[in-house]
Amino acid sequence: MAGHEADVIIVGAGLSGLFAARTVLAAGLTPLILEADERVGGRILTEEVLPGLPVEIGAQWIGDTHHRMFALADELGVETFPQYDEGETTYELAGSPVLRGDEFHRRFGGELAELTTVLRLLDELAAEVPPEAPWRAPRAQEWDAITAGAWYDGQGLSPVARTLLEICTVGILAVPTVEVSFLHLLFTIQTCGVTAELFAESEGGAQTTRFVGGTAEIPNRLATLVESHLVLDAPALLIEHATDSVTVHCRGGRSARGRRVIVAISPMLAGRLMYDPPLSGYRDQLTQRMPNSAAMKAFFVYDEPFWRADGFNGQLISDVGPARMSNDTCIPGDDHGVILMFLEGEQARTHGHWSQEERQAALTAELVRHYGDKAAHPVAYVDGEWGSRQWTRGCYNANCGPLVWTTYGPALAEPIGVIHWASTDTATQWSAYMEGAVESGERAAREVIEALG
């Protein structure tokens, strides 16, 4: 690779980088992808927990409005299947014992109505936020000066409604709501549609559909299309850029030269590269202010999905934890029962430090509270944390604290000379999702194709 030349150097073989490579290749340009890791996929990572039984340590679902992803899966020949969604959710909230859905709704009907009211208000406010330029929202200054948590606290909610709101929001942001600006929350809602799409797994939601064989089929098959243009194990360190050319230097003395570069990693990671000439303070300060969030997934495998027979959908909601939420993630055609426990935000931070044995024990106890003793003896367990993964450093995505969008927003995706930016964090539709990764890769590729055309 020393002395390697291409039209377009792409830093990162996550979904956005792979899609960008595929797109510039289709336009007759030569890409070269430099991937730091030994694998492609970035925040998509499928692992076999048992032979033939894949689980998703990273991105898992697409939703009904993820048109780019459905088209891509179709093109790549990756089949999809629907998320299981029958039976009742169980609730463990506000000091009450575990309740089945119908009982919970009876007992906390008022609180659930409060929640609905707030979600509707969020949708109304989010509709005023242009996802391509959140800083242009009429009330952007006001919304960016407070945290989402402070706004939630100001809604006069009952403790149960406030807790439910926190749980469903942290399920998206993967950090406590007091860490992100209210404008960022509204941007997140607007980039995805409405709260009903974001927070729900039912029809129309963000998490309705999965991929046969595992999500990694998508990046893996994309990678085969650009296989001769892909270098693994090549961590970029330095980008030297001029008017019409760019050289990317990697660890180990290797380098690649091109006419344009697409940096297809999260903004924080992009900020860690060295640039020569150095980038503006404006861009640099942005990348100092978009930290990646904290999410962990833990999978319990049983001989069968016994909860289904008991009338449960495998979804729990709990303020006791360690997991605040869970999911039935069985595979069609496989008899095993698989439950996914989510550790997000504070829970990922706290329990990410525990030994795997301690974590598994605490999560097992939680499952037993919800589904009884049958949950006590899984046949397999696996979990995955992202902050410690050197080439990702946090999932699901990058979040903005107060005043970041209104101060630095325009620096997020705007090209700088021959440098273009991708990664789902730069998307304007379904930012933080696979759909956003594809959108951003497509947009960056289009910028490059137009510039070189």
Added chain:
Amino acid sequence: MAGHEADVIIVGAGLSGLFAARTVLAAGLTPLILEADERVGGRILTEEVLPGLPVEIGAQWIGDTHHRMFALADELGVETFPQYDEGETTYELAGSPVLRGDEFHRRFGGELAELTTVLRLLDELAAEVPPEAPWRAPRAQEWDAITAGAWYDGQGLSPVARTLLEICTVGILAVPTVEVSFLHLLFTIQTCGVTAELFAESEGGAQTTRFVGGTAEIPNRLATLVESHLVLDAPALLIEHATDSVTVHCRGGRSARGRRVIVAISPMLAGRLMYDPPLSGYRDQLTQRMPNSAAMKAFFVYDEPFWRADGFNGQLISDVGPARMSNDTCIPGDDHGVILMFLEGEQARTHGHWSQEERQAALTAELVRHYGDKAAHPVAYVDGEWGSRQWTRGCYNANCGPLVWTTYGPALAEPIGVIHWASTDTATQWSAYMEGAVESGERAAREVIEALG
């Protein structure tokens, strides 16, 4: 330098790195400092605006309780002189025209009393925050979940008092108060003593004393003590660390090997280095969450300090700006009048984008409002911004948003194997000041000396 060996590699020749080098050398160990820039000093930068007339683009003052700095200056033979502090401050606030201090105090006596009450309360609360472990404050969780700005907004202050509180706080933090956690503000106060020391330039304050010849005399003279152990223009890229050794690789293929390393750069910059083996997610997430703030200084030079004759101390306070505050920064023995205009937080961000001509014109108009037409024609002007400086990327210091201290605080200064951390941002006394830089350099050096002793 390729193949260079030393006992202690030090990354960064700012004040903390230089002081650490001096200290390990005095203990009989061999240091090697790798500095990315072409100069030493880091956030200390003295420039001559006219021949023989130095101004401080970076750190400028020390205060009466900065015992380490007084001792260091004494040892290095750098003389000090007191900050000029006679005459009245002028105020331009809340839509009223520029008022002299006595008039302002008469008209806004009630508002100033409100301010005093809040400052006293801040001192009381800050006294509960252990500066070596802010996360152990009894109310740490509560204080870390809200922003300083939200807490200020909740004090029922009049607009004038709220504005004054914002101006004096941004003068310390260099970011708007809604960007930092309230616990971080209390830590900042406690690390310095009380608000009276932090916010005042009068006796006992943080800004009472300056250095003859310029602040850069301190790092420059320190550098001569370790001259043969200093390599400039050597940007560190990668730290390979093992149980008893460490190799630091710099841009250009150079490297240096030692037994320990002290990383003496701000936490965010430390996070941008590559580590092999990679550091924990816990440490990494911290460095994603301590962005550097935004400060600019602009100096106007006149034939004489005409404002003194008019009874002014050269300090203005304004909510019109562009500068929110100013200072008389004349040099004893030089007849010129020098006014320093501070652009901090939002003002540095906004006006940092302007051309120097536009910035100077806007600041000149402000000076004319306060000091009359004599201010219209400076004989020299210079300003300096820090976000665009590649090896600093923001001043004065690193600030924490909500939940950073309570979640990641212990990772800030704790050594990781053979890696030790310095920089004023890691100090427990006068963090963000030169005094803190010396404290942190001393502490890191002591850790290394003990480990190798």
